[in-house]
Amino acid sequence: MLHDGAHEAIVSEEDWQLAHQQRLITGVKQEKTHSLEHEHILSGILKCPVCGGGMYGNVNRKKKKDGSMYRDYFYYACKHRLHIDGKRCDYHKQWDEDIVNDAVADVIRRLVRTTQFETAIREKIGRRIDTTELEKKLELKRKKLRQLTGTKDRLGQQIDQLDFDDSHYNRKYQDLQERQNTIYDEIVITEADIADVQVRLNNIRQQKISEDNVYQFLLYFDKLYDKFSDAEKKEFISSFIESVEIYPEKLPNGRFLKRIEFRFPVFFNGQQVDMLSWDAEGTVESSGFF
Ligand SMILES: [Zn+2]
Structure with a gap:
């Protein structure tokens, strides 16, 4: 004092x-003016129930009654972007970020807790991807390129060996030259084909790596997620979840999640699925799982 x-x-x-x-x-x-570490975890992933556009995180700083401290209130809201027809979305509800974030995390938690999920995931991580078809194709294209290059070189030699004194020199020269041009065209096409197959192979391998990373993390979701910083949570969520759809208002039973679309297949009710939907028949709602 x-x-x-x-x-x-x-x-x-x-x-x-x-x-x-x-x-x-x-x-x-x-004591804490604002949450420096705060990140709007579902920004852009959460979709406006009216216009379908991404909802974005906002902060509303509220002063405490005694004026001593602020409290940050974070919420997701539609940005009311102008539509093609010149109208703006009129959905004005503000969704408390914690409530939406927690609901989504809870779904993932329930999803990964089943032994069925764990078994399927472990199997998926261990499995090698089958790229034999593409690799075979790549080998054939490379072989073709070698042949074309050989032919092109031989034609070049023949052109060099043409006899100037030959009475048909000009026509023979032109003939060989045209054949060589055709081969050059084929070489260009084949090289492009090879590059294309290589890109596809790389994409598949890359996809497999990021998929494995996400699955690996999902196995430990329960233990790790709560310890993550907001930035880490955001990174994980955006690598795993494509979109989260909600109802305009909470339903009488308190639920507001409508659909979650995943970037990678998940396992639910004995099936491999890309999304969980609460409003479609025979899916989540009727399973009694959520
Ligand atoms: Zn909207």
């Missing part, structure tokens, strides 16, 4: 009062 007079004041009573007043006005020296 700098101002109670029991000890020699380092700051005078007057100064302290002044500083204190100032703090109340400027809001400096709050």
Whole structure:
């Protein structure tokens, strides 16, 4: 206590009062002015139930009644972008970020807790991807390229060996030259084919790696997710979830999730699925799982 007079004041009573007043006005020296680490985890992934556009995170800073502290209220809302028909979306509900984030995390938690999920995931991670067809194709294209290059070189040699004194020199030269041009065209096409197959192979391998990473994490979701920072949660969620659809309002039973689309197949009710839907027949709702 700098101002109670029991000890020699380092700051005078007057100064302290002044500083204190100032703090109340400027809001400096709050215990926590705003959440520096906060990230809007489902920004863009959560879809507006009216226009289908992405909903984005916003912050609303509310001052506490005694004026001493602020509390940040984070919410998702539609951006009301202008539509093609010139109208703006009129959905104005603000969804508390924690509530939506928790509901989605809860779905994943329930999903991964089943032994069926774990078995399927482990099997998937261990499995090698079958790229033999593409690899075979790549080998054939490479072989073709070698043959074409050989033919092109031979034609070049024949052109070099043409006899100037030959009475048909010009026609023979032209003939060989045309054949060589045709081969060049084929070489260009074959090289493009090879590059194309290689890109496809790389994409498949890359996809497999990111898929495995996500699945690997899902196995430990329960233990790890809550320990993640918001930034990490956001990174994981966006690598795993394509979109989250909600109803315009909470349903009478409190539920508001309508559909979650995943980037990778998940296992649910003995099936491999890309999405969970609460409003379609025979899916989540009737399973009694959620
Ligand atoms: Zn909207």
